[in-house]
Amino acid sequence: MRWWSDGVVWLVLERVVVDVTVLRLSHRPGRDQRLSTHVCLIARAFGADRVVFPSLDQGVEETVGDVVDRFGGGFEVVEDPKWRSLIRDWEGVSVHLTMYGERFVDVVETVQGCGSLLVIVGAGKVPGEVYDWVDFNVAVGNQPHSEAASLGVWLMRVLGEEVLFEDREGAKVRVEPTARGKRITRLD
Amino acid sequence: MRWWSDGVVWLVLERVVVDVTVLRLSHRPGRDQRLSTHVCLIARAFGADRVVFPSLDQGVEETVGDVVDRFGGGFEVVEDPKWRSLIRDWEGVSVHLTMYGERFVDVVETVQGCGSLLVIVGAGKVPGEVYDWVDFNVAVGNQPHSEAASLGVWLMRVLGEEVLFEDREGAKVRVEPTARGKRITRLD
Numbered sequence: 001m002r003w004w005s006d007g008v009v010w011l012v013l014e015r016v017v018v019d020v021t022v023l024r025l026s027h028r029p030g031r032d033q034r035l036s037t038h039v040c041l042i043a044r045a046f047g048a049d050r051v052v053f054p055s056l057d058q059g060v061e062e063t064v065g066d067v068v069d070r071f072g073g074g075f076e077v078v079e080d081p082k083w084r085s086l087i088r089d090w091e092g093v094s095v096h097l098t099m100y101g102e103r104f105v106d107v108v109e110t111v112q113g114c115g116s117l118l119v120i121v122g123a124g125k126v127p128g129e130v131y132d133w134v135d136f137n138v139a140v141g142n143q144p145h146s147e148a149a150s151l152g153v154w155l156m157r158v159l160g161e162e163v164l165f166e167d168r169e170g171a172k173v174r175v176e177p178t179a180r181g182k183r184i185t186r187l188d
Numbered sequence: 189m190r191w192w193s194d195g196v197v198w199l200v201l202e203r204v205v206v207d208v209t210v211l212r213l214s215h216r217p218g219r220d221q222r223l224s225t226h227v228c229l230i231a232r233a234f235g236a237d238r239v240v241f242p243s244l245d246q247g248v249e250e251t252v253g254d255v256v257d258r259f260g261g262g263f264e265v266v267e268d269p270k271w272r273s274l275i276r277d278w279e280g281v282s283v284h285l286t287m288y289g290e291r292f293v294d295v296v297e298t299v300q301g302c303g304s305l306l307v308i309v310g311a312g313k314v315p316g317e318v319y320d321w322v323d324f325n326v327a328v329g330n331q332p333h334s335e336a337a338s339l340g341v342w343l344m345r346v347l348g349e350e351v352l353f354e355d356r357e358g359a360k361v362r363v364e365p366t367a368r369g370k371r372i373t374r375l376d
Contacts (some may be wrong), residue, residue, distance in 0.1 A: 038334035045333035067332055099363055100370040131368055141352030142363035144255055145233035146226035149340030156341060161293060164329030175287055175330035180319055182288040
């Protein structure tokens with residue numbers, strides 16, 4: 001959307017969060033493999049650009065790689081052992097999803113203007129210093145549930161619902177919404 | 189909310205879905221234990237009343253029982269081997285969450301007046317006849333992701349966000365939303 005006013009051109013971005021990184025902390029290889037795979041697929045489907053693991057799990061990387069290969073997009077799974085400085089030096093807004101945080105509805109509008117968003121989700125216990133390093137500790141409810149649902153709800157509220165049905169660049173297949181059965185279109 | 193008009197009393201329920209059952213299909217004991225536990229905790233936190241398993245996993249039941257014991261509410265995990273007739277004889281509206289279904293935003297308003305809602309989520313492959321038996325096959329996006337995120341998003345859209353922060357009857361503890369650290373109040 002563009003506005004002209006007194007000879008000045010204002011460029012207004014409709015989607016003001018332009019890049020989303022998810023940091024998956026406390027992943028225990030083997031034990032957390034399936035849930036971390038779900039976290040990656042949720043991150044991708046709801047519009048994040050990458051998931052960072054302090055230590056990469058090959059099983060997770062392979063499953064996610066297969067989905068990206070078929071369904072497209074530039075989504076990636078990345079290893080970065082220096083996750084502490086990733087949080088502390090983050091240029092943009094960092095959010096830690098935890099049931100102890102502020103109500104998500106109170107934070108979502110502030111975050112929507114941030115440009116570059118870091119979202120941290122833990123598997124097991126998250127080190128206490130993370131609560132201090134981030135800009136916001138955010139709760140999708142203060143009942144215990146799951147980082148998988150929190151991540152999905154949070155990204156949907158920040159990025160909108162449309163991304164969930166968008167075609168991704170380079171996709172080989174498209175699933176067509178339908179009332180009964182399965183309709184899959186080959187794109188290549 | 190009550191309205192009086194020409195001597196007639198109209199009772200308008202603000203929350204028109206009054207009872208929610210989640211049916212977890214294709215659960216494989218051991219392999220799916222952690223994800224099914226997450227599914228149960230999501231169901232509870234987002235306002236469902238029970239999760240039905242065709243075959244109960246004791247590990248799931250115990251973990252969920254511990255949460256209900258501390259955080260309250262009447263939520264339960266139930267075994268029902270006759271899951272086929274549960275779907276076919278359902279009095280109310282039945283919804284199967286699948287990436288192949290209709291866009292969730294197109295179905296949510298129809299479902300909100302149903303009174304009694306059955307939500308079906310699969311772990312592995314769901315039998316083909318389920319697609320025919322339910323009233324709606326619903327997709328929270330047509331990208332592959334996770335039944336955990338789909339369930340959370342769907343319940344939140346049907347039941348609203350407030351339930352995520354409501355105290356449950358008989359709770360022993362309450363988590364208070366806070367910007368830093370953890371604030372837990374004992375209620376007993």
